[in-house]
Amino acid sequence: MSLTYCGKLYRALNPVFAREPMSGRGAELYGGRFNPKGVPALYASTSVxxxxxxxxxxxxxxxxxLVCYRARIEMVFDAADMTAVAAAGLDEASLADPAWRDQMRTTGEASTQRFARELIAQGYNGLRVRSFAKGSGPSDINLVLWRWGNSASSRLELIDDEDRLG
Incomplete structure (x- = not known):
């Protein structure tokens, strides 16, 4: 299921990457739950x-x-649609699997990274998925972006009116 996300997004960055809050470089270098190594991604949340x-x-x-963005992202896959997730061969337990890093090390790609790669190939700009971080609940939502910038379909603007990040 595809949706359009309009609103603010938040990222808490490692200060090493703070001067490049639009780059997705950290995720590209190391891989993430929803992006294989070599694929840039921005992991953002709908709340601070x-x-x-x-x-x-x-x-x-x-x-x-902590940074904030204004976002209007079309073609976002909604992982709350468990029928669509199941059609991709996953379920909520596999989305939340804390062993994704082990999968990546042993097989080269975690099942959630394969899922992301397939969504990217289908033209999705991002993924709306609940947070699986410790202490989070069903209302804690993330947007993982694979395409972002100035285009009308994946517009993301850093809020830095005072140019604090230089």
Whole structure:
């Protein structure tokens, strides 16, 4: 199921990547739950609290830079549609599987990364999926973006009116 997301999005970034909040470089270098290595992605959340949980999933809170975007993203796959997720060969447990990194190391690609690669090939700009970070619940929502920028179908604008990030 495809939807259009319009609204604000939040990211809690490692300060190493804070000067490039539009790059998706960290996810591209290391791979993420919903992007294989080599594929840039922006992992954003619909709330500040969810963004902070996502960025600090291991141990104590680490230094973090919080950014906000204005977004209008068309062609977003809605993972809340479990019929559509099942048609792709997954279920909620496989979306939430904490062993995705182990899968990536042993087989080269986690099942959720394969799912993302197939969605990208079908023309999706992103994925709306609940957060699986510790302490999150069904109302904690993420948008994983594979295409973003200035185009009408995947517009993402960093809110930095005072040019604080240079």
């Amino acid at each position: 609290h969810t963004a902070l949980r996502e960025a600090n999933q291991v141990g104590d809170l680490q230094p973090t830079t």
